[in-house]
Amino acid sequence: MSRALGLALGYLLDQTFGDPRRWHPVAGFGSAAMALERRTYAARRGPGVTHVAVLVGSTVALGVVAERTARRSVTAHTLLTAAATWAVLGGRSLTREAETIDGQLRRQDLAAARTQVRNLVGRETTGLDADGVARACIESLAENTSDAVVAPLLWGGLLGLPGLLGYRAVNTLDAMVGHRNERYSEFGWAAARLDDVANWGPARVAGALTLAAAASRPRARAGWAAIRRDAPAHPSPNGGVVEAAFAGVLGVRLGGSNTYDGRVEDRGTLGTGPAAGRADIAPATRLARRVAAGSLLAALATARAMSRTPSRKSTP
Incomplete structure (x- = not known):
């Protein structure tokens, strides 16, 4: 019960306040990862595997120790789970960025919107x-609702503190080194692949929640059709599922060509509606909020089921 209460309280803290503005634990983890990279980096996969193993392994170990220690008190376990959940979630900050971009585009301040969307x-x-x-903006809303809300909540519901902290370590490392560029194509391979594995299930749950949050059955069917038809063409095995679901449910077309560090990448076409525009940001933001709320319910159900799992060995 304390795990579920902690997850719910942490979710409410994130929705109310967004990311902590100072002393953010994820920022501290990032600083530690950069310091370690100066010692482990080499343009090969082996050092990258070591880099990921050390950082993720130590973070999960910290979560295991914290979970075992805090379980001695229901209050302590609830509060520690809430603090960790708040630290690893990014739902409110994500929708706040989208709202800011929407306002800039409404005011026709394209230069400011171009700068803001870089976040x-x-x-x-x-x-x-x-x-x-x-x-x-809409593509990021879709993918990051899965990565920054659905996935951490589900891993938290399943494994508690080790799941929350371990998932955020994996996802942060992917953001730092999991790039297809000259420096990280080999060193970041392990981080990118581990992130794909960690998000495989949550992305499909996020896709299902998106369909469930559709305003009508035809929109839900359009989202399902987009997932089946368009997601496989997306370069991400997980991002494509959620982005396709958003495209179908919103009735817009996402995807196309993007430029990364001077390299053009075709992201496929997602959805069959008109190309997404400024007027679609607000509906996408509302959809992201509904998906996030649905993921909390799924995480609470998972935590409740895990609390009923017998911890002692059965007698022969």
Whole structure:
């Protein structure tokens, strides 16, 4: 019960306050990862595997120790789980960025919107028009709702503190080194692949929740059709599922070509509606909130089921 209460309280803290503005634990983890990279980096997969193993392994171990220690007190376990959940979630900050971009585009301040959307995407944004900024924003809303809300909550419901902290370590390392560029194509291979594995299940849950949150059955069917038809063409085995679901449910077309560090990448076409534009950011933000709320319910159900799992060995 304390795990579920902690997850719910942490979710409410994130939705109310967003990311902690100072002394963010994820930022501290990132600093430690950069310091370790100076010692482990080499343009080969082996050192990258070591880098990931050390950082993720130590983070999970910390979570295991914290879980065992805090379980001696229901109050302590609830509060520690809430604090960890708040630290690893990014739902409110994500929707806040989308709302800011929406306002900038409404005011026709394209330069500001191009700069703001860099907080959400890794693609080059200087040449984007208003619809290009809107598409980038909506695609990030979809993928990051899965990565920053659905996945950590589900891992937290399943494994508690080790799941929360371990997942965020994996996802943060992927954001730091899991890139297809000259420096990280080999060293970041392990981080990228582990992130794919960690998000495989949550991304499909996020896709299902997106369909469940659709305003009508035809929109839900359109989302399912987009997942089946369009997601396989996306370069991400997980991002494509959620982005396709959002495209179908919103009745818009996402995907296309993006530029990363001077390299053009075809992300496929997701959905069959008109190209996404500024007017679609607000509906996408509302959809992201509904998916996030649904993921909390799924996580609470998972935590409740895990609390009923017998911990002692059965007698012969």
